Amino acid sequence: MDAKYILQQALNALQLGSIYALIALGYTLVYGVLTMINFAHGDVFMVGAFLCFSAAVLLELPFVPALLFSMAGTALLGAAIERIAYKPLRRAPRVSAIITALGVGIFLESAMLALNPYPKSIPTLIDNVTWTFGGVTVSSLQLLIIALSLGLMLLLDFVVYRTKTGMAMRAISWDRALVPLMGVPVDRVVTLTFALGGALAGAAGTMYGLAYPVIDPYMGIMVGWKAFIAAVVGGIGNIRGAMIGAFILGGVEILVVAFLPSTYRDFVAFSLLLILLMFRPHGILGKTRAQKV
Amino acid sequence: MSEGEPILSIRNLGVHYGGITAVREVSFDIWPGEIVTLIGSNGAGKSSILKAVSGLVPCTGEIRFLGRDLKGLAADRIVGAGIAHVPEGRGIFGNLTVLENLALATWQRCDAKEVQADRERVFDLFPILRARGRQEAGTLSGGEQQMLAMGRALMTRGRLMLLDEPSMGLSPVLVREIFKILREINQAGTTLLLVEQNAHMALRIASRAYVLETGSITFAGSSAELLGNPKVRAAYLGT
Numbered sequence A: 001m002d003a004k005y006i007l008q009q010a011l012n013a014l015q016l017g018s019i020y021a022l023i024a025l026g027y028t029l030v031y032g033v034l035t036m037i038n039f040a041h042g043d044v045f046m047v048g049a050f051l052c053f054s055a056a057v058l059l060e061l062p063f064v065p066a067l068l069f070s071m072a073g074t075a076l077l078g079a080a081i082e083r084i085a086y087k088p089l090r091r092a093p094r095v096s097a098i099i100t101a102l103g104v105g106i107f108l109e110s111a112m113l114a115l116n117p118y119p120k121s122i123p124t125l126i127d128n129v130t131w132t133f134g135g136v137t138v139s140s141l142q143l144l145i146i147a148l149s150l151g152l153m154l155l156l157d158f159v160v161y162r163t164k165t166g167m168a169m170r171a172i173s174w175d176r177a178l179v180p181l182m183g184v185p186v187d188r189v190v191t192l193t194f195a196l197g198g199a200l201a202g203a204a205g206t207m208y209g210l211a212y213p214v215i216d217p218y219m220g221i222m223v224g225w226k227a228f229i230a231a232v233v234g235g236i237g238n239i240r241g242a243m244i245g246a247f248i249l250g251g252v253e254i255l256v257v258a259f260l261p262s263t264y265r266d267f268v269a270f271s272l273l274l275i276l277l278m279f280r281p282h283g284i285l286g287k288t289r290a291q292k293v
Numbered sequence B: 001m002s003e004g005e006p007i008l009s010i011r012n013l014g015v016h017y018g019g020i021t022a023v024r025e026v027s028f029d030i031w032p033g034e035i036v037t038l039i040g041s042n043g044a045g046k047s048s049i050l051k052a053v054s055g056l057v058p059c060t061g062e063i064r065f066l067g068r069d070l071k072g073l074a075a076d077r078i079v080g081a082g083i084a085h086v087p088e089g090r091g092i093f094g095n096l097t098v099l100e101n102l103a104l105a106t107w108q109r110c111d112a113k114e115v116q117a118d119r120e121r122v123f124d125l126f127p128i129l130r131a132r133g134r135q136e137a138g139t140l141s142g143g144e145q146q147m148l149a150m151g152r153a154l155m156t157r158g159r160l161m162l163l164d165e166p167s168m169g170l171s172p173v174l175v176r177e178i179f180k181i182l183r184e185i186n187q188a189g190t191t192l193l194l195v196e197q198n199a200h201m202a203l204r205i206a207s208r209a210y211v212l213e214t215g216s217i218t219f220a221g222s223s224a225e226l227l228g229n230p231k232v233r234a235a236y237l238g239t
């Protein structure tokens, strides 16, 4: 084992972590405003991958338009899911919303299966060049995924922490009932939050589809769970926590595969996360809220 | 006093929570420029009335603001119409900074210059907020949070401000300070509806008062009349 190897694996971890992070952000955004886990979110990611496939194969769009097409589609999907499935349940017990979310997820999987009975493969939309620097191989795709993800994360961080919409989202997570007194239309901000999360999942689906050989209607389940766990590890509801959690998870997975049989991957990853949560039940950046009355 | 159009006109207001009636058949008017106080003990329905006016709870009856029926208007629209509500317990957003709390309240405004000027005005009224600008509001003291809540209400540019027990949990010195500022706010043109259990202070700045008991108004009159009423004195002033 040498420095080159570690660097190589770190790069791989960064790529995987980026994709987890984009999805984890969607979980954490929605949790932030509604304290609800949107279990259909992994399937929105899956739809994003298929939208990219459609854009690339059916519409023959190049990379950037295909990416935007997928992101716009999943943004709409996220918003529609909220309006149609979750909004009527705003006052219902939380378990109803969770079950509905699972139902929406199964609906998306089955609908996609009906449309695409066979796994698909997204054509290479970009010139994939590989460079070797002193034994470390870097592909342009890998760099693109990492750079684009980081860019989107910075953008989201900006939206959440620097814009009025972001302020409203954070205020809603503090006390939704009082936000209307500021003149803020809460429902619109909530829907927008789902759209934002959806767009990020679409970007993740697109990049996943480019980086890994096949996409299928069930791809969102495992990746979705992992992104969810990443969000929890970072501290669900916390934007920066979700990113940190995702990179930790990506790193752990790559490390396991590097040193142990690859079948150990999920077992070790999930065990480590469980242990971490035993010591920090609110995640790395999550805090129990101290509120002055 | 009662010339012209009332700014707020309430007729037969009812607020019900499931089977519980919190407010029944309440009617009153407030005229522009007034300070009116609504006094009542715990559970009398004071907060429910304010929440009904600002659209936070559904109600029966009629609420008119500047002649406009507020029925069916969402709470955020009511803010836009010109009603600012400083809720019970302040309701500041503890995870936002002081500046962000103030900025959020300007959501419906698009007059950036005026917003800036209003913020300066808020800082002039509450200098401590200027110093705490970048601090998370949750770390403010109770008094500072009350000031922030009032500052935030000012930022919405409401013509009518509803205040739900602004003196709650504050030291007498601070209460006097807050009430002095309330009077200044009123003199600058904002009409105030002040809900208080602290009747002493409220009656000192209000021109008129209503007493609410188990959801109904049992006394209405000028502050002087109320102060002269032995029954009211016994119940709300402890003398």
Ligand SMILES: Nc1ncnc2c1ncn2[C@@H]1O[C@H](COP(=O)(O)OP(=O)(O)OP(=O)(O)O)[C@@H](O)[C@H]1O
Pocket: B017, B020, B021, B022, B040, B041, B042, B043, B044, B045, B046, B047, B048, B049, B088, B197
């Ligand atoms: N969300 C609610 N659900 C059920 N009952 C409620 C609700 N809010 C208020 N009530 C009831 O309505 C009545 C009036 O409550 P309200 O908060 O308006 O009183 P208040 O005069 O503001 O009291 P306080 O001085 O303690 O703040 C009370 O009996 C209360 O228990």
Ligand SMILES: [Mg+2]
Pocket: B046, B047, B048, B088, B164
């Ligand atoms: Mg009250």
